[in-house]
Amino acid sequence: MTAPVIMVLGTASSVGKSTLVAALCRIAVRRGIKVAPFKAQNMSNNAAVTDAGGEIGRSTAVQAAAAQIAPTTAMNPILLKPEGQRRSQIIVEGTPWRTLDALDYWQRKDLLWNVVTRNLDRLRAQYDLVIAEGAGSPVELNLKPRDIVNARVATYAQARTLLVGDIDTGGIFAQLLGTLMLLDPEERALVQGLIVNRFRGDPALFADGIAILEARSGVPVFGVVPWIDALGLAEEDAVVLERGVRPSTDGLTIAVVKLPTIANFDDVDPLAAEPGVGVHYIERPDQLAGAAAVILPGVKHTLAARRWLRERGFDAALQAFPGAVVGICGGYQLLGERISDPEGVEGNGGDEPGLGLLPVTTVFTAEKRTVQVTGEALMPWAQRLPITGYEIHMGRTQPLGQARAAVRMRQRNRVPVEERDGYVTPDGRIWGCYLHGIFANHAFRHAWLTSLGWREQPTSIPVDPYHRLADHVQAALDKQHLDQLFAR
Secondary structure, three states: OOOOEEEEEEOOOOOOHHHHHHHHHHHHHHOOOOEEEEOOEEEOOOEEEOOOOOEEEHHHHHHHHHOOOOOOHHHOOEEEEEOOOOEEEEEEOOEEEEEEEHHHHHHHHHHHHHHHHHHHHHHHHHOOEEEEEOOOOOOOOOOHHHOOOOHHHHHHHOOEEEEEEEHHHOOHHHHHHHHHHHOOHHHHOOEEEEEEEEEOOOHHHHHHHHHHHHHHHOOOEEEEEEOOOOOOOOOOOHHHHHHOOOOOOOOEEEEEEOOOOEEOHHHHHHHHOOOOEEEEEEOOHHHHOOOOEEEEOEEOOHHHHHHHHHHHOHHHHHHHOOOEEEEEOHHHHHHOOEEEEOOOOOOOOEEEEOOOOOOEEEEEEEEEEEEEEEEEEOOOOOOOOEEEEEEEEEEEEEEOOOOOOOEEEEEEOOEEEEEEEOEEOOOOOEEEEOOEOHHHOHHHHHHHHHHOOOOOOOOOOOOOHHHHHHHHHHHHEOHHHHHHHHOO
């Protein structure tokens, strides 16, 4: 029997679709349902690596964790990784396909519809339920004719569809009622309920609003979901960074350079979650003042980021910075002596001097490495501490002279290896490596923070963020509507 599909559409980007899908996945698991997430097409430089070495959107991997299953490329068969305003690398079923500008991709979208349906059908054959997520708005009328992620997926699967709006941004009635009005009749007929997301204050104060929405739409409001802080789940894309810096504290300050086409910025989330640690995203050198450390995160277009740093005046500021300097993936490449892209792997290619803080050079080739890794740290303050993480990169970085590796790799995709990665200065102050997720390793994270002067503080026993999220959303949604939604 083919599994039913629940489809979560949003009135716009960043209304909370990804988080609600994760919540629904965990609620389904607690009801004994074997469930999988699905997003036909994702646009994000926050990516994850599956057990088989395929690349998918980070938010889909988070949803798989909520569903208590391993992520696969079938759950996110198409991933667009932006390299600038108009150009993206297209990942199809976990593997780089082509790099195209927006118009070229738009003209090829019909070719990828079979990829979408093939993978959705595969999940529906393997699981009891699939919870699918849309992207952006389903009623961008100029884009709708070649939609392969929103209403077309819902119609293909005859999905039980929910429409989500973000009341915190304002205009909730225009969001929800306007979207319903612009859906085609057969698409609107699939909408079983509305969700008002991110409500601040007492939801009882919105009782009149619910009545208005239901009267005007003829669709029930499943619930009003209150705002929830500090979930500790990876964000889908960098839009969230436009809302300001992460919460600061009076303790240790860590600056993260907000590079253009920033990627996998959730690497720093475990740092921001620590008591006594404030993480600030910065765009100017003067914002380094008072920071104990600065992190250059992953980036999709390293050469463009290098030019941006020079234009903003970061070269001298980083070279004179007295605290710790860390580079992850693209940030590691930026710390080196030289970055070369002779084949134009990223944009038009080129050759640039690096920041000169580590004696390494990087050359880009067309081969992309996407692997899960286990190993141990080799930094002076973290000798032989076990670490896990994942790599997603296209450059190859080599040390100049005698290597002082930052990490010793023991396994790649569960295959034993004996390799070294990254570079660390003798005093341990400046280091970089390709390992995303390195700060998610508890002992390693605490060792680095301690080396900066941080003192570990007693904390309560951590709560599973997926259970916390599921409890929060389930309490806000009508039980009878939920029962109907999950009926098999």
